[in-house]
Amino acid sequence: MYETFYGLNGKPFSLSPDPNFYFASxxxxxxxxxxxxxxxxxxxxxxxxxxxxxxxxxxxxxxxxxxxxxxxxxxxxxxxxxxxxxxxxxxxxxxxxxxxxxxxxxxxxxxxxxxxxxxxxxxxxxxxxxxxxxxxxxxxxxxxxxxxxxxxxxxxxxxxxxxxxxxxxxxxxxxxxxxxxxxxxxxxxxGPMSQEETQGYIKHRLQRVGWKGRPELHQDALDSIYSETQGIPRRINTLADRIFLVAYLEEKEMVDRDLVTEVARELAEEQPSASDESEAALAGTQKMVSGQGEELMEQRLSAVEERMGSLEKLMDCRSLAKALIQSLQRT
Incomplete structure (x- = not known):
């Protein structure tokens, strides 16, 4: 997609480890x-x-x-x-x-x-x-x-x-x-790369696929990419790939800080937040507890039914014994 639009001969920010893109930080x-x-x-x-x-x-x-x-x-x-x-x-x-x-x-x-x-x-x-x-x-x-x-x-x-x-x-x-x-x-x-190395890393990967300056990378955009990724290569690749895609879709010839911030926000929104994960975990726990409660209640009801059945049988036996004694007394 954006590779053809910007005259690149390959994908510069693939997530697959490739020694051809090794950067000597x-x-x-x-x-x-x-x-x-x-x-x-x-x-x-x-x-x-x-x-x-x-x-x-x-x-x-x-x-x-x-x-x-x-x-x-x-x-x-x-x-x-x-x-x-x-x-x-x-x-x-x-x-x-x-x-x-x-x-x-x-x-x-x-x-x-x-x-x-x-x-x-x-x-x-x-x-x-x-x-x-x-x-x-x-x-x-x-x-x-x-x-x-x-x-x-x-x-x-x-x-x-x-x-x-x-x-x-x-x-x-x-x-x-x-x-x-x-x-x-x-x-x-x-460890992570420095800010200067992060900029060198981005340009190195672009140059490996024939980048000729399109789109232009503004300095504040490079600074912002470092701030968002803290110099971790995989994070850089994820963010930069999306930046180039959005730039292509909007036919931009320059990547600036605003675009980086916008794309970083989009990526952040796509990730589940800590509260979402906590709520999901809580819901799962509640469901599990609820299920366990229902199972426990069923077990208790079954036990009560068994006891009631035993009591009914006992009462029947007592009634039978009483009737038998009365019959013997009359005779």
């Missing part, structure tokens, strides 16, 4: 340097954390692109969605393309070990990248630590890179994670 470059260092150590864990939308996945994809041209590396990737410890070996095997159909867990583990041992004997290094690692149960993290303990000679067979949100960082500080934490050769956190 100070924070991103620092984390990438830590990753390179940690991975070339060939041992232990590399841990990358950052808030939602900070650009972690784009960063990792950029690194994978770099390493894909290095024949010394074999790379496997998994996304942790509450992965259980008992399923870890199977997931890791699949990540490296190791066939395990119809095999038991012990057979899968042995086949994976065989694969990793062979790669190490060939002089290759196996790197496992675990995305969304904050979702991993403690037992699975411990299982992963044990899996990376195996060596061929004095060389580690498998190195792991854990990528996750800030919760991962907090979890690794807990006492029960001390052994894993001690084996982290690089530990880095990806």
């Amino acid at each position: 100070r924070g991103h470059q620092r984390v990438l340097s830590y990753l390179r260092y940690g991975i070339h150590q060939g041992e232990g864990f590399v841990v990358v954390t950052g808030e939602i939308g900070a650009g972690k996945t784009t960063l990792i994809k950029t690194l994978v692109n770099e390493l894909s041209g290095d024949t010394d590396f074999v790379i496997g990737q998994i996304a942790s969605t509450q992965l259980e410890a008992s399923d870890l070996a199977e997931s890791v095997a699949l990540a490296f393309g190791v066939s395990n159909e119809g095999l038991s867990r012990s057979q899968i583990f042995n086949r994976l070990q065989g694969y990793l041992t062979q790669r190490r004997l060939e002089g290759k290094r196996a790197l496992l990248i675990v995305d969304e690692a904050q979702n991993m149960p403690y037992s699975t993290l411990e299982e992963l630590r044990m899996l990376t303990n195996h060596q061929v000679g004095d060389r580690q067979m498998l190195q792991a890179c854990l990528v996750g949100q800030g919760e991962l960082r907090a979890r690794l500080q807990e006492k029960r994670m001390e052994q894993l934490r001690q084996r982290a050769v690089a530990f880095c956190h990806l």
Whole structure:
């Protein structure tokens, strides 16, 4: 839509992580340097954390692109969605393309070990990248630590890179994670971009798709985008994409602060407010409580009915016994 109108050869603000749009902010470059260092150590864990939308996945994809041209590396990737410890070996095997159909867990583990041992004997290094690692149960993290303990000679067979949100960082500080934490050769956190970097990021992405200055971006618009997004790449992409769409629909040749404010307000209105979520939660609770109350009342009524039935039977028995006694007395 707006790409054709403004003479762009692609979508500049896609939400899908794309290393072709990697922007070397100070924070991103620092984390990438830590990753390179940690991975070339060939041992232990590399841990990358950052808030939602900070650009972690784009960063990792950029690194994978770099390493894909290095024949010394074999790379496997998994996304942790509450992965259980008992399923870890199977997931890791699949990540490296190791066939395990119809095999038991012990057979899968042995086949994976065989694969990793062979790669190490060939002089290759196996790197496992675990995305969304904050979702991993403690037992699975411990299982992963044990899996990376195996060596061929004095060389580690498998190195792991854990990528996750800030919760991962907090979890690794807990006492029960001390052994894993001690084996982290690089530990880095990806924060938001500065105001200057945010402006550079926007222009960088536009230039990647052939932007020639249409529409013109007024300085106050760039300042306003930073204020609205606080330098978080995903937020910037969401807001900027909508700004360009509205600018196209209104055939604007300049993006200014007013347009940014208008679009930011629209996006905010589309998101459920905290009060809406609270009301929805309260309504759900009330409905649940109401349902439980009705169920409890039915149970009580059933109990009363049973008791009434028992009483009626008892009264009938008493009446029968009384009549029998009177009959015996007459005789």
